[in-house]
Amino acid sequence: MGRMSERFRKRGRESPESVPAKRLRQYDATENRMETIDMLMAQIGAFNVVGVLLRIHQLESLISECLPDDKDQVLAILKRYVNRPPSHATSSYATIVGLLNVGFYPVIAECLGDLVQALQKALLKGKWEKARGLLHFFTELYNCNVINGSSILRLYLSFALNCVADEMDGLAPQLRSDFFAYCVITALPLIGRDLQLSGESFDHLITTLHIYMQKRKQSHGVLLSIFEDTDQQEDYLDTFWMQIIHLRQNNWLKHDGQRPSMYFDIKLSASLQHDLPELEMPEVNLVLEYPRPWVVFRIFDIEYLDIELDRYHLECEILEMFQQACMDRRVCADSLVTLIDRNSGGLAAHCVVEVILGQMLALPKSPQITLAYGSVLVEMCKRRPNLMHKVIAEATLVFISKMSSLRVACFDRLVNWLSHYMSNFFFAAGWEHWEPFFTDSSIDCELNPLAIFMRELLKKCFRLGYHKAIRDTVPVSLHKYMPPVPNALVPYFDNGTPTGQLAQELNKELGMKRTNPQVIEEILARSELDKQPKIHVLITCVLRMGCASFTHTLAALKIMKTVLSNLVTNEEDSHSILSGLFELWVNNEQFQYVVAEKLLRMNIVQAKYIVSWIFTPRLKKDLTKMYLWELLYAVMRHIKNPERGPIVPDDESDFCFKHLMLDAVLRIVKALNVSFEENKLAARHLDDDYWFKWMLGRLEDLLFVHFNDLNKIKSRLIKMCNGPNMCEPVVKIIQRFLALCLKSQPEPNTSP
Amino acid sequence: MATSVELSSYRDQHFKGSRSEQERSLKESCTLYVGNLSFYTTEEQIHELFSRCGDVRLIVMGLDKYKKTPCGFCFVEYYIRSEAESAMRFVNGTRLDDRLIRVDWDAGFIEGRQYGRGKTGGQVRDEYRTDYDAGRGGYGKLLSQKIAPNTDNR
Numbered sequence: 001m002g003r004m005s006e007r008f009r010k011r012g013r014e015s016p017e018s019v020p021a022k023r024l025r026q027y028d029a030t031e032n033r034m035e036t037i038d039m040l041m042a043q044i045g046a047f048n049v050v051g052v053l054l055r056i057h058q059l060e061s062l063i064s065e066c067l068p069d070d071k072d073q074v075l076a077i078l079k080r081y082v083n084r085p086p087s088h089a090t091s092s093y094a095t096i097v098g099l100l101n102v103g104f105y106p107v108i109a110e111c112l113g114d115l116v117q118a119l120q121k122a123l124l125k126g127k128w129e130k131a132r133g134l135l136h137f138f139t140e141l142y143n144c145n146v147i148n149g150s151s152i153l154r155l156y157l158s159f160a161l162n163c164v165a166d167e168m169d170g171l172a173p174q175l176r177s178d179f180f181a182y183c184v185i186t187a188l189p190l191i192g193r194d195l196q197l198s199g200e201s202f203d204h205l206i207t208t209l210h211i212y213m214q215k216r217k218q219s220h221g222v223l224l225s226i227f228e229d230t231d232q233q234e235d236y237l238d239t240f241w242m243q244i245i246h247l248r249q250n251n252w253l254k255h256d257g258q259r260p261s262m263y264f265d266i267k268l269s270a271s272l273q274h275d276l277p278e279l280e281m282p283e284v285n286l287v288l289e290y291p292r293p294w295v296v297f298r299i300f301d302i303e304y305l306d307i308e309l310d311r312y313h314l315e316c317e318i319l320e321m322f323q324q325a326c327m328d329r330r331v332c333a334d335s336l337v338t339l340i341d342r343n344s345g346g347l348a349a350h351c352v353v354e355v356i357l358g359q360m361l362a363l364p365k366s367p368q369i370t371l372a373y374g375s376v377l378v379e380m381c382k383r384r385p386n387l388m389h390k391v392i393a394e395a396t397l398v399f400i401s402k403m404s405s406l407r408v409a410c411f412d413r414l415v416n417w418l419s420h421y422m423s424n425f426f427f428a429a430g431w432e433h434w435e436p437f438f439t440d441s442s443i444d445c446e447l448n449p450l451a452i453f454m455r456e457l458l459k460k461c462f463r464l465g466y467h468k469a470i471r472d473t474v475p476v477s478l479h480k481y482m483p484p485v486p487n488a489l490v491p492y493f494d495n496g497t498p499t500g501q502l503a504q505e506l507n508k509e510l511g512m513k514r515t516n517p518q519v520i521e522e523i524l525a526r527s528e529l530d531k532q533p534k535i536h537v538l539i540t541c542v543l544r545m546g547c548a549s550f551t552h553t554l555a556a557l558k559i560m561k562t563v564l565s566n567l568v569t570n571e572e573d574s575h576s577i578l579s580g581l582f583e584l585w586v587n588n589e590q591f592q593y594v595v596a597e598k599l600l601r602m603n604i605v606q607a608k609y610i611v612s613w614i615f616t617p618r619l620k621k622d623l624t625k626m627y628l629w630e631l632l633y634a635v636m637r638h639i640k641n642p643e644r645g646p647i648v649p650d651d652e653s654d655f656c657f658k659h660l661m662l663d664a665v666l667r668i669v670k671a672l673n674v675s676f677e678e679n680k681l682a683a684r685h686l687d688d689d690y691w692f693k694w695m696l697g698r699l700e701d702l703l704f705v706h707f708n709d710l711n712k713i714k715s716r717l718i719k720m721c722n723g724p725n726m727c728e729p730v731v732k733i734i735q736r737f738l739a740l741c742l743k744s745q746p747e748p749n750t751s752p
Numbered sequence: 753m754a755t756s757v758e759l760s761s762y763r764d765q766h767f768k769g770s771r772s773e774q775e776r777s778l779k780e781s782c783t784l785y786v787g788n789l790s791f792y793t794t795e796e797q798i799h800e801l802f803s804r805c806g807d808v809r810l811i812v813m814g815l816d817k818y819k820k821t822p823c824g825f826c827f828v829e830y831y832i833r834s835e836a837e838s839a840m841r842f843v844n845g846t847r848l849d850d851r852l853i854r855v856d857w858d859a860g861f862i863e864g865r866q867y868g869r870g871k872t873g874g875q876v877r878d879e880y881r882t883d884y885d886a887g888r889g890g891y892g893k894l895l896s897q898k899i900a901p902n903t904d905n906r
Contacts, residue, residue, distance in 0.1 A: 328841070329841065369805065369838060371838070371843070372838075372842055375841075375843075375846060378846060416804065420801075420804070423801075423847060423848070425847075426850060460800075463796065463797065463800040464800055464801060464848070549795045549796070549813075550799060550811065551795060551811065590796055590800065594799065637807065638807075641831075641832075
């Protein structure tokens with residue numbers, strides 16, 4: 001069959017109507033060569049490429065051969081790759097363009113014109129990563145002697161001047177100016193040493209940037225850093241700018257010498273330089289979404305990477321690698337391990353762990369789910385067990401030692417990651433190294449951040465693993481943080497009381513092979529108890545029937561669904577159901593959370609009543625535990641995404657979600673205000689009240705988790721800030737969020 | 753082992769419908785088959801691990817046809833496909849209860865499928881196994897019958 005179709009194709013091609021055979025062969029040859037060029041370009045752009053110099057050589061000769069005949073095709077391929085180069089390949093691509101510039105000056109001139117236009121378009125359309133990539137590419141083109149110094153300076157200056165002008169106007173979002181400054185500042189180390197020689201105009205650039213850096217307002221640092229003490233966690237732009245000052249004072253030190261262009265220095269120097277066409281900076285566009293600011297995340301002191309921007313470039317490479325491959329954790333782990341091996345002797349493994357954990361804990365939210373980061377780290381541990389476990393252990397120790405300043409909004413992610421990591425390696429991770437942190441008696445307090453961490457971590461480990469096996473690996477000194485055995489706690493009902501009688505009758509009927517809901521209703525009607533105690537007994541009996549597993553519980557609830565739905569009509573009824581659930585499963589928080597969520601999905605209990613239940617005074621202490629927040633977010637997810645449950649019109653679900661979110665915010669704020677007043681009355685310092693601090697963190701967490709929905713309740717938040725009886729710490733937090741919201745998207749001037 | 757979200761080469765032979773129908777439903781499904789579980793792994797453990805990829809709608813534990821005890825597999829259903837995809841990506845081939853578990857697409861749970869299809873009630877693979885697997889009842893069923901002949905004199 002295959003051979004036949006081949007023959008048929010051949011005959012078809014040679015038919016007189018089609019292209020003459022000679023031209024066809026030519027065409028084939030060109031196509032082949034284009035494919036080769038494409039392939040080589042792709043290989044150079046791939047991570048962990050070896051033999052870059054050889055490939056550059058091959059590409060140079062191949063493209064030189066093709067250019068005279070197939071200029072357009074070659075240029076199209078070239079532009080496709082340099083349009084958004086991965087940062088590690090920028091220099092290689094620039095070298096190729098530089099080598100071609102020697103023999104094909106006019107062609108490259110045309111190419112440069114297109115690239116400037118591409119940059120302009122990227123800025124216009126808000127393709128920020130592409131714009132940054134192109135600016136860095138121009139920088140490398142200067143290093144490859146393709147464009148002259150005054151051109152590149154002019155380009156930088158147009159970015160820098162725009163920052164200052166926008167800042168003065170006050171109309172543009174600061175994020176726009178920050179982005180422009182960021183592009184230039186991160187490009188400078190690649191080129192600073194040379195440009196310094198151009199004297200005045202370079203000084204002008206630095207002064208302009210300096211003015212901007214002095215004037216820009218920076219309030220997000222506190223909000224976006226993973227640790228509260230910000231000594232190592234600084235705003236990204238400040239960090240890089242400090243380095244530029246440092247580099248400049250030290251005559252730009254020497255920069256990493258591994259650039260491909262250096263090997264072609266002699267040849268490159270023979271070419272003529274171009275003057276870049278002028279770049280027109282686009283007008284401010286308020287509709288665009290600008291890149292959000294971030295805080296540089298550091299947990300390791302890596303001395304050999306003392307030049308911050310070197311570290312920046314390594315981190316860029318790691319991040320690009322991760323982003324490109326994270327959907328396939330094995331491929332991702334392979335490339336990251338190769339990167340570590342390539343930088344052996346250095347501390348690249350530390351950098352990789354730092355970048356991955358930094359992304360995982362990033363605020364407002366991480367780009368991927370926590371498990372995506374965790375699973376890549378697990379794969380890396382399998383490939384380089386000795387190295388990776390050691391680095392992760394070091395990182396974990398940093399987190400433990402700085403636990404009191406870890407942002408609450410990152411807490412759940414950290415605990416979830418660590419418990420998953422441990423469950424993949426027999427729960428053997430460094431208990432003995434952690435022990436010393438827990439010997440201090442001050443930790444015994446229930447509200448100590450370390451105690452909370454250990455307690456929640458152990459709970460999560462127990463949820464994933466086998467109780468006894470974990471118990472055996474945990475050192476005795478930490479046993480006090482262990483959760484109780486997670487069995488149901490069946491309350492005792494005295495048969496002599498009406499409650500006991502009801503329970504007895506219900507148990508009898510529920511124990512039948514086929515429970516008849518009608519009979520249950522009759523039993524309930526006969527009982528002289530008030531409604532809420534009745535509901536309490538009923539739900540206790542039903543849940544007890546199903547206590548063997550989630551499936552059993554769900555089956556029991558399903559049978560009783562109509563009875564329960566008919567009974568539960570208001571908030572008090574709903575709270576009776578929930579209190580029955582929480583009492584029976586007091587030793588098993590997972591059951592409390594999962595079953596409560598199912599009650600919502602079965603329409604037995606409404607979302608707003610679960611939210612009010614979470615914030616009832618009796619659960620105040622439990623608000624420092626993860627499960628209540630798991631439940632709150634699950635409830636909000638359910639209301640926000642009606643596709644998961646019964647179909648509700650979009651508007652309606654949006655309306656419900658908005659109200660639910662506002663309700664949750666209001667309840668936290670109220671609890672905080674009350675606690676604030678109590679502290680004031682008792683003349684207690686706020687720093688000593690960890691519950692207060694934790695709840696402030698949870699307020700932030702709630703706002704971060706729903707950051708993209710904040711616009712929906714923005715006006716209410718503003719009103720809230722101006723309301724009476726608001727304590728200052730809460731107002732401060734809400735204002736920071738509003739500022740970050742506004743920064744991302746300035747209020748369009750729509751005064752009526 | 754397939755790491756991505758694509759279909760593996762396994763096809764359920766008991767599927768009612770044509771091969772292409774089966775593939776279509778596999779490609780739209782939100783249900784996963786989870787294999788190589790320990791007999792002792794609980795539904796709650798599975799729930800905890802899989803809920804890290806998204807909200808879990810349902811877990812159906814695989815049971816021994818006769819003994820009605822867990823026999824080392826289950827079905828996990830999500831509300832939305834993309835969350836099931838995450839589980840394929842990040843959970844397949846990782847550890848639960850110290851065992852590397854297998855996650856694969858499933859065309860959707862139908863009553864009756866929760867039971868082992870082996871002659872002895874468990875999964876077929878546990879009949880012919882020749883290794884000792886403490887998490888799955890020791891040696892394979894056929895082998896263990898040979899090693900320790902039935903001493904029950906009823």
